[in-house]
Amino acid sequence: MSEDDDEYGAYQALAGDDDDHRWAFGTGFTDPLQGVDTTVPPGVDGPSLATYCLMLGDDALIYSHRLQQWATRAPELEEETALANVALDLLGQARMLLARAGRADGSGRDEDELAFLRGEAEFRNVRLVERPDADFAELAGRLLVFSTWRLALLGALAASRDPVLAAIAAKSVKELTYHRDYAAQWVVRLGDGTDVSHARITAGLAAVWPLVDELFTPHPIELGLAGTAADVRALRGEFDTVLDAVLAAATLDRPQAVPLAGLGGRTGRDGLHTENLGYVLAEMQSVARAHPGATW
């Protein structure tokens, strides 16, 4: 094979009729856990582990979609690129976690089935991630809250008894570190900026704050998976320390807000959502539902 063949072969093959499934041309995504040993460890309840992975995967999937909605609407090209990258990282995390869920419960459902064919009440994401951002300041505030919480959570899960979950978590921690730094730097810039930007980020944080308590309220599934799941109550200290450092640098006060109520104690983790999730799913699932099993 000559140098030229080597250099152009990959691109020529895109138009070829061989058996390669190329992402550039269609739906031929490979299984994100291809070749990974997904045996559920002894002593860990498979269906519970699957539900827990759905919770973590749905957080990333729904928030990724909300961030993707900022594409073409960000104030600057650099921010557009940053948000698309954050969304892409979270989508990658979601793919692995949904694939892990489908293996752990023995259902064999793949990532597409779980993302596109579940109804609203079957989604387990926290309500923080489903709401649209009113403006860029609210985006920065929500991203700071989400990535600070998720970094602490997945940091703890790097020691999970499930080696697959531990590996996904260890990988995600590196990505979330960049996400949190990005959000924190924007909150400081806005808070310590002009009167207008200060007022906007104050309002943005006030809008997301009612959804913070839910992040640290453990679900029975999590409590039943001691050693495999993380106890979110133990993460509040790290979250508060980071938020206090950012807010101090941003000359902002910690918001005071009454937590958004659930219904009979049920919240996002139980499949109880705000009306906003329906709009996300309608957009995200419409093509897959209109053309079941379609490939292109």
Added chain:
Amino acid sequence: MVSPPPVPAAAAASVAAAVPDPELPMVTVADLGILRQVREDGGHVTVTITPTYSGCPALAEISADLSRRLRQAGYQDVTVRTELSPPWTSDWITPEGRRKLAAAGIAPPRPAGRLPDGGPVPLRLTAGPRPVPCPRCGSARTRETSAFSATACKSLHRCEACDEPFEYVKEI
């Protein structure tokens, strides 16, 4: 098919190692440390790769490319598998890979450093304290313009000395 499969002309490991990265075609998957292992067992080849970032869309492309090139080299039975642990670090980019990146105007990563074991990850409230040296003129008078770039693994910088923008493979 009537004709017999071609006899492999090169070791599977060297065929796999020569596959270019689809996003950074100046380096190979071996240069980047994405290629973790190539095992030949009778006629069967198992290639193990690892993603750089969770959402990197190039991974499916790399997997398809590895299978195709190995088949072209005469290996008909190829499995590509993913390994997640330990997670990829930019420290796995080889000296040769770093040289090729720099020659193409992309600043290679500095040592990633260890994340604190068990402790919280430190917060960074300002852009990188140590400027990345410009891959064109070598000046240290550069600044980060964005922590994110056209691919997941790079950030954007500008050199104040030669006034050129450049990319940097982030240390992770």
